[in-house]
Amino acid sequence: MIDAEVLQRLSATLAERKNAPKESSYVASLYAKGTDAICKKVAEEAAETIMAAKDGDLRHIVYEVTDLWFHSMILLAKFGLSADDVLAELRRREGISGIEEKNARGQK
Numbered sequence: 001m002i003d004a005e006v007l008q009r010l011s012a013t014l015a016e017r018k019n020a021p022k023e024s025s026y027v028a029s030l031y032a033k034g035t036d037a038i039c040k041k042v043a044e045e046a047a048e049t050i051m052a053a054k055d056g057d058l059r060h061i062v063y064e065v066t067d068l069w070f071h072s073m074i075l076l077a078k079f080g081l082s083a084d085d086v087l088a089e090l091r092r093r094e095g096i097s098g099i100e101e102k103n104a105r106g107q108k
Contacts, residue, residue, distance in 0.1 A: 011076070015082070
């Protein structure tokens with residue numbers, strides 16, 4: 001099984017690209033376009049993931065989920081967050097029923 005290190009390395013790279021010139025990389029250019037552009041890419045990749053799932057093409061599903069995670073991680077980094085923040089939340093939720101977790105969110 002692949003561990004979380006790849007996500008942590010990617011998070012570090014994405015954080016570094018926040019201050020890079022927009023011409024230096026795709027990620028830097030996306031940051032330069034702002035939050036709306038990043039959100040649009042996340043939505044686009046989510047839609048493509050759904051379409052791949054409807055087609056039932058397993059390789060395509062993995063490819064699109066990878067794009068979705070990547071762009072979601074760019075969004076996290078935009079706000080100073082990382083994969084570690086998401087992994088911590090997954091750890092917190094581990095062993096909690098989905099119904100209980102959803103009900104707890106409603107009480108906040």
